[in-house]
Amino acid sequence: MNSTSSITKRILTWAGFIIVIGLIIWGLVVAENKNIAKKAAVVLRTPVSSADWITGSTTAPIAIVEYSDFQCPACEAYHPLLKRLIAEEGTRFSFVYRHFPLPQHKNAYPSAIATEAAGKQGKFWEMHDIIFEHQRDWQDLEDPTVLFTEYAKTIGLSLEQFSADFKDTSGVLHAKAEASLKEGQKTGIQGTPTFFVNGKMIDNPRSYEALKAILENKGL
Amino acid sequence: MKHLKRFLKIRVYKIPHRTTVVLFVTAIIGFVDSAYLTIEHYMNAIPPCGVGDCELVLTSAYAAIGPFPVALLGALYYFAICGLLFAYFDTKHHWPLNVALFATVIGFAAELWFVFLQFFVIQAICQYCMISAVTAIVLFVVAMHALAKYSSSPTISEVL
Numbered sequence: 001m002n003s004t005s006s007i008t009k010r011i012l013t014w015a016g017f018i019i020v021i022g023l024i025i026w027g028l029v030v031a032e033n034k035n036i037a038k039k040a041a042v043v044l045r046t047p048v049s050s051a052d053w054i055t056g057s058t059t060a061p062i063a064i065v066e067y068s069d070f071q072c073p074a075c076e077a078y079h080p081l082l083k084r085l086i087a088e089e090g091t092r093f094s095f096v097y098r099h100f101p102l103p104q105h106k107n108a109y110p111s112a113i114a115t116e117a118a119g120k121q122g123k124f125w126e127m128h129d130i131i132f133e134h135q136r137d138w139q140d141l142e143d144p145t146v147l148f149t150e151y152a153k154t155i156g157l158s159l160e161q162f163s164a165d166f167k168d169t170s171g172v173l174h175a176k177a178e179a180s181l182k183e184g185q186k187t188g189i190q191g192t193p194t195f196f197v198n199g200k201m202i203d204n205p206r207s208y209e210a211l212k213a214i215l216e217n218k219g220l
Numbered sequence: 221m222k223h224l225k226r227f228l229k230i231r232v233y234k235i236p237h238r239t240t241v242v243l244f245v246t247a248i249i250g251f252v253d254s255a256y257l258t259i260e261h262y263m264n265a266i267p268p269c270g271v272g273d274c275e276l277v278l279t280s281a282y283a284a285i286g287p288f289p290v291a292l293l294g295a296l297y298y299f300a301i302c303g304l305l306f307a308y309f310d311t312k313h314h315w316p317l318n319v320a321l322f323a324t325v326i327g328f329a330a331e332l333w334f335v336f337l338q339f340f341v342i343q344a345i346c347q348y349c350m351i352s353a354v355t356a357i358v359l360f361v362v363a364m365h366a367l368a369k370y371s372s373s374p375t376i377s378e379v380l
Binding site: 010013014017021024025028029032035036072073074077078190191193203204205206207210213 | 248251252255256259260261263264265266268269273274275276278279299302303306310343344
């Protein structure tokens with residue numbers, strides 16, 4: 001009798017342990033699902049417009065909007081994934097880049113202005129690419145102006161105009177970058193990169209395949 | 221075999237209950253942290269990162285060993301430690317406690333490697349990985365302290 005009750009007690013004890021571990025895992029899955037749902041409930045406040053920097057197909061039914069910071073290492077890590085996606089599927093979706101320079105990245109804001117200055121000469125995406133690809137070269141510089149001017153030269157900008165636009169602190173370029181940042185903050189963006197697909201925030205995909213799968217679910 | 225038998229018979233005498241509870245609670249924290257990262261991995265998501273750059277670390281080539289995410293191996297490690305400690309609480313046998321105490325060396329060594337990778341190779345920090353590093357270090361330090369302090373032969377009065 002004693003032996004039976006001790007076995008029963010032991011089984012119950014271990015069942016309790018397994019149930020607690022199971023509950024922890026179940027709780028984490030539920031919390032993550034809630035987090036995904038919460039993110040999907042966050043919608044873009046400002047729809048994509050001609051004022052945005054858009055690449056890919058502007059008439060495609062799928063639009064990805066990225067709030068990004070040129071000095072953020074994670075944004076830099078996503079850059080090749082997005083480039084590949086644009087190269088492979090660019091005719092079937094549009095990609096929009098919006099500035100969200102984080103205050104802890106001292107050269108994020110100047111790099112945003114450098115891309116806007118290049119954009120004024122029709123080469124936003126060229127500057128966007130070269131700045132991401134050389135992030136480690138300029139991220140810690142006290143003043144990245146010289147390097148950004150070199151990039152401007154590499155992509156074939158008028159250096160005189162680029163320098164004037166880049167240094168114009170009161171101009172429209174600053175207003176545009178600041179407006180994008182404020183809009184992102186009002187939308188509820190907490191970090192970079194943050195992606196929206198057809199206006200709804202998504203969990204950052206872990207790989208190129210995961211990113212593509214999200215778009216395929218939307219009919220890509 | 222002889223050494224294994226000898227090892228399993230080591231008796232960690234009079235290890236305070238609070239020490240084993242500290243080990244158990246720390247292992248549970250490590251398990252929750254690693255299980256969370258594992259779930260994020262299989263749900264193809266990146267957890268929110270307040271400090272550091274989780275994306276860079278969790279999508280790096282070092283985040284998985286073959287088909288297995290490192291977080292899953294971490295979760296299994298912490299689960300094993302919890303299970304062994306629970307077995308000790310349940311049975312009062314010494315071998316599960318011994319295995320748990322010595323296994324902390326594996327977790328500690330693995331975490332040293334992952335911290336090195338984060339600081340010097342990936343050059344980015346993942347806060348969740350650092351939590352796991354702290355739990356592995358705490359487990360190791362407490363376990364080594366327990367082994368050093370309580371695994372010596374008992375005095376006759378202690379045995380009696």
